[in-house]
């Protein structure tokens with residue numbers, strides 16, 4: 001025998017209306033928000049219009065108009081001779097919250113439930129459009145790659161003939177089952193293969209069921225921003241760091257707090273200053289942009305922090321395939337025993353960014369909500385490309401390509417190291433580079449940084465100022481933010497050598 005759900009009587013407490021704005025519209029919004037977030041459960045009997053008007057000191061007409069709108073949109077129904085009831089609605093929002101909040105203390109449900117009236121308490125300047133305007137993301141450099149573009153791998157080595165054959169194979173005779181709507185979490189075979197790859201290469205014990213395919217790492221980070229925090233929450237990010245991640249949190253309403261990075265990675269002791277923070281974004285394998293690898297002690301300290309705070313860690317392993325010396329440390333996701341880490345990966349640094357393919361490895365209890373979040377935003381990623389990537393991996397091309405790319409990046413790094421200009425005023429030596437696709441070089445002060453960048457640009461060489469990677473309100477003196485960031489993998493060795501020759505002349 002099925003149990004009848006408990007239906008509480010209607011309670012008007014908390015419905016506060018502003019006498020200077022349209023009252024029926026406000027009442028309609030307040031009731032609708034309560035239906036959607038479950039405060040008014042299906043089957044609740046609403047008061048008669050005259051009674052509700054009395055309770056809220058409104059004209060009966062205002063209540064009738066609000067009810068009419070709710071009827072028209074299907075939130076309430078009338079039963080002849082018996083009154084007005086909340087309709088039985090599909091359980092979208094409650095699924096998201098019950099799947100996560102029962103004893104698991106994520107605030108996902110609270111954020112999804114927040115009604116527009118509640119959000120207005122953040123004031124105009126924190127409206128999404130305003131936040132977007134204040135977090136303008138400059139587009140990455142466009143055009144063909146040149147030395148020393150950051151963030152792009154060796155395009156010249158990608159096996160386009162293989163890719164084209166796999167694409168043609170998929171489209172020649174597509175399976176009709178793959179032409180309708182797909183799984184919001186991604187194509188099952190691709191998820192299987194990614195999970196197997198991460199088990200083998202990163203020591204993670206993940207399953208396909210924990211993988212959600214995204215449109216690159218950036219969408220994975222944005223999804224985390226939308227689903228793991230509420231507007232007004234503090235979010236810890238590395239400073240200097242990957243600005244586009246901080247901006248995704250800021251646009252979602254987060255108060256972004258920079259945490260210093262030293263030669264062991266994020267300084268976890270500084271997290272104690274952030275009392276309101278339950279979310280941290282880090283790049284432990286190869287800190288962006290300083291290149292530091294987070295020590296094991298710091299990894300454990302960060303995990304312990306997340307556990308204490310009942311919080312989350314986003315681990316962005318954007319270039320983890322590139323390691324040239326020393327054994328890689330286990331990712332946070334492999335050390336995590338309490339389901340606190342969301343691991344982000346991308347194919348952008350092994351294949352190419354334009355592919356827009358990445359993935360999240362999620363604690364099991366978040367998978368359903370993230371799939372729902374994706375389904376609502378984009379339904380799912382394009383199926384053809386996912387299937388082609390699955391074949392690319394299954395047939396061994398991916399592993400072969402990783403080996404080729406690692407060898408090439410190492411060789412290009414060596415050319416940069418060998419030809420790096422010596423004795424240039426205010427410019428540091430080339431440090432050891434044991435991972436990744438870029439390197440940070442010290443510069444004495446900000447004025448010198450600008451001069452070096454400008455004179456490199458004048459001879460057609462791209463070098464990036466480190467000062468651009470800091471949050472504006474850092475407490476670090478301006479001159480201590482200076483440096484150069486160079487990507488060394490984008491172009492072949494001869495072009496690197498040529499660019500170095502031009503730099504030596506320009507910086508003499």
Ligand SMILES: Cc1ncc(COP(=O)(O)O)c(C=O)c1O
Pocket residue numbers: 150151215216217218219242283288316318346347348353357358
């Ligand atoms: C640290 C970091 N994370 C993520 C990304 C973005 O990756 P994707 O192109 O997959 O969105 C980048 C790109 O440069 C990056 O540097």
